[in-house]
Amino acid sequence: MENIKADLISKIKSTFENVTEKDHDGNRLDFYVNKKIIPSILTHFKVNEGFIHLSHISCVDWLEEGEFEIIYILWSPKDKIKVFVRTRVERENPVMPNIDMIWRQANTYEREMREMFGIEFEGLVGEKEFVLEDWEGMPPMRRDFDTEAYADETFWHRPGREDAMDVREAIIERSREEIPDFAKKYSR
Amino acid sequence: MINDKNSQKIADFIKNWARKHSIWVLAYGTGCGAIEIPPTMTSRYDAERLGVRGAATPRQADVLLITGYLTTKTLKRVIRVYEQMQDPKYVIGFGSCTINGGMYYDSYNTIKVLDKYLPVDVYINGCMPRPEAVLAGFAKLQQLIQEGKATGAQKYKENHEYYRGNLRKIIGNKYEMPLYNW
Numbered sequence: 001m002e003n004i005k006a007d008l009i010s011k012i013k014s015t016f017e018n019v020t021e022k023d024h025d026g027n028r029l030d031f032y033v034n035k036k037i038i039p040s041i042l043t044h045f046k047v048n049e050g051f052i053h054l055s056h057i058s059c060v061d062w063l064e065e066g067e068f069e070i071i072y073i074l075w076s077p078k079d080k081i082k083v084f085v086r087t088r089v090e091r092e093n094p095v096m097p098n099i100d101m102i103w104r105q106a107n108t109y110e111r112e113m114r115e116m117f118g119i120e121f122e123g124l125v126g127e128k129e130f131v132l133e134d135w136e137g138m139p140p141m142r143r144d145f146d147t148e149a150y151a152d153e154t155f156w157h158r159p160g161r162e163d164a165m166d167v168r169e170a171i172i173e174r175s176r177e178e179i180p181d182f183a184k185k186y187s188r
Numbered sequence: 189m190i191n192d193k194n195s196q197k198i199a200d201f202i203k204n205w206a207r208k209h210s211i212w213v214l215a216y217g218t219g220c221g222a223i224e225i226p227p228t229m230t231s232r233y234d235a236e237r238l239g240v241r242g243a244a245t246p247r248q249a250d251v252l253l254i255t256g257y258l259t260t261k262t263l264k265r266v267i268r269v270y271e272q273m274q275d276p277k278y279v280i281g282f283g284s285c286t287i288n289g290g291m292y293y294d295s296y297n298t299i300k301v302l303d304k305y306l307p308v309d310v311y312i313n314g315c316m317p318r319p320e321a322v323l324a325g326f327a328k329l330q331q332l333i334q335e336g337k338a339t340g341a342q343k344y345k346e347n348h349e350y351y352r353g354n355l356r357k358i359i360g361n362k363y364e365m366p367l368y369n370w
Binding site: 132133145150154 | 287288289297301304354359360
């Protein structure tokens with residue numbers, strides 16, 4: 001397993017520039033790349049390295065850094081290794097290269113990301129509307145979308161929730177249980 | 189003879205007695221609560237001994253179960269299904285999500301209070317209610333039917349504007365809902 005990983009790292013680094021890798025325990029390997037080489041590096045993984053299966057495309061909203069991180073998870077049935085290809089894109093007007101000519105199923109993930117995070121993909125085919133219906137305004141999975149405020153102004157609430165008290169301190173007092181420091185900051 | 193008070197009373201009693209022993213539930217599940225229906229229906233709890241059984245289409249069903257959280261997208265279909273059902277018809281709200289939103293109280297796409305949109309006859313609380321609780325809910329509904337108090341459908345007819353107005357506030361003006369006449 002370690003031999004295969006080291007071999008893969010040296011092959012990728014000799015082919016592509018500005019690639020950093022991070023080794024994880026087990027059969028996982030991460031590559032941090034620029035978004036411009038995404039189609040070429042994924043094609044390389046699929047055609048030359050045997051990573052024929054695209055497991056997932058995931059998106060993380062790094063609000064403080066002003067960026068989205070997009071993660072392509074690939075699986076090699078031959079070597080039993082999964083590779084995470086990670087790339088960053090700016091949060092203002094994010095545009096990503098489209099990879100649904102490499103794996104057709106990527107289209108579904110990309111449409112979902114377009115709807116839930118507002119990321120545009122170049123030349124993406126398909127209806128604008130994917131899961132949500134008649135949605136206007138900010139895409140709901142962005143971290144600066146205040147879902148509680150939206151729910152308060154859109155829906156009715158049944159009265160009675162506002163006196164929901166934090167009972168943890170009373171429970172601790174009664175049971176004389178010690179609470180770890182990191183848990184205290186989650187107290188309401 | 190039929191306008192005679194006592195005859196009417198006897199007729200109502202027989203009618204309600206017949207209705208309470210043939211509660212047909214529409215086989216339609218929303219949210220996670222639908223998983224509690226198979227154990228309720230099958231041999232362990234055997235709801236059919238109370239006359240509760242599944243119905244294939246809205247026009248054959250008497251009870252609409254809202255089993256758990258209801259998204260705005262599903263709400264449109266649920267209202268449409270409810271309006272297609274024939275009188276007498278009843279609604280059971282199932283789980284805490286239909287009562288006050290439950291764990292989805294701050295979600296952007298689930299409704300919190302079901303009785304703004306549908307006239308609910310019985311609420312079953314719990315997250316999730318076990319089959320015993322479901323059977324208790326059905327028993328309560330039977331009792332209400334026998335006493336002639338399960339008048340949700342009547343309420344919906346009389347306050348149609350109110351329910352439709354609430355629905356319109358949630359789904360906006362883009363989505364066209366057909367109007368079924370009664």
